[in-house]
Amino acid sequence: MSSDTDHPGGAVRVEAEDRTALRILDAALEQFTLLGLRRSSVDDVARRAGVSRVTVFRRFRSKDRLVEATLLRELARFHELLDATVAPLPTLEDRVVEGFVVTLRHARVHPLFGGLLRLEPELVLPHLTVRGSSTLASTVEYLTVRLRRARMAEGRSEEDPRPLAELMVRVAVSFLLDPAGCVAMEDEDQARAFARRYLAPLLNA
Template sequence: MRTDANDSWLDRALAQPEPEDETARRILDAALEQFTLLGLRRSSVDDVAKRAGVSRVTVYRRFRTKDKLVEDTLLRELSRFFRLLDATVAALPTMKERVVEGFVVALRHTRAHPLYGGLLRLEPEVLLPYLTVQGASSLSATVEYLAVHLGRAQQAEGRPGEDPRPLAELMVRVAVSFLLNPASCIEMEDEDQARAFARRYLAPLLDV
């Protein structure tokens, strides 16, 4: 998966969440359906082209490779997640409350998402490279996104000199660990349990 180092996933997701080209949108819709149905490994560009009602040449003209098609499909879903997260936590009065609800939303959205949740169950070894902090991954974009919000909260509280990235990465790593391996002595079966965990263990990190 190759991405311009000067153009992070977060920048791309926030700058243009949907392609302007209607055919490209139709191909991405078809890719999401295809990858959800059969996973990434067993799906081909030909499969996506047939589902979108276009030729494989049309797909390659817009996405160049299967890896690029997969990347752009995941990127669009990441963009949708950020918009959902913003809409959910924007009205909450404190950063601690936003952290708690953001954690709950992240777990619920990823587990229920037809692509992310399906791949975590069916092809975790395929999805795992996209959930690392190496390069332009969805995880590093999420860390960057959270760090921006933590930084704004720190400025509002008169602590602008602190680097929010370590705290952001710690919080995201905790969330991802529960997604990749939900078996734990910590009960996290429903939203109330996830909320209680975040309130007890994650929110206090803002005071450190």
């Protein structure tokens, strides 16, 4: 069994062959979804996973890192869903617009993300902002790779898409954390129109 190592942002990366760590993450997802972060302890997760408290700490070191690893795993699953959803669209602009809409929708309906944002925003907020370097970095890296591929296909490989990716991710996160504003982001037509007017033009900035 391989050992866990850290991401640059500090979150624990779980090796695919570490079945115990994966079982702990499954239990954490179930625990946090059912009872939230405030009412869940490492002991609760350990009992649900059928392992000792020491085993959880050996792999994840703290509750904060366990939470972050759980969020990162769900983000990776979402990125796969997003790829499958936007890949058939004909243009990069269309993929950016629909990706923005799908991201907002998924975050609202996801049992973990949506529940935490509604019920415990003050607890999940640090994992997306102050302590969220790993979760933000994961999504920025995902979008950077997709933008770079598209630009290479257009013969624009000399341009670095990372600043644009980070800007788009931060815009989406801000609307997730505080959806109230002049645009009703719960209305997908309005969210789509916003993305097409304000985000899509950034591709050619």
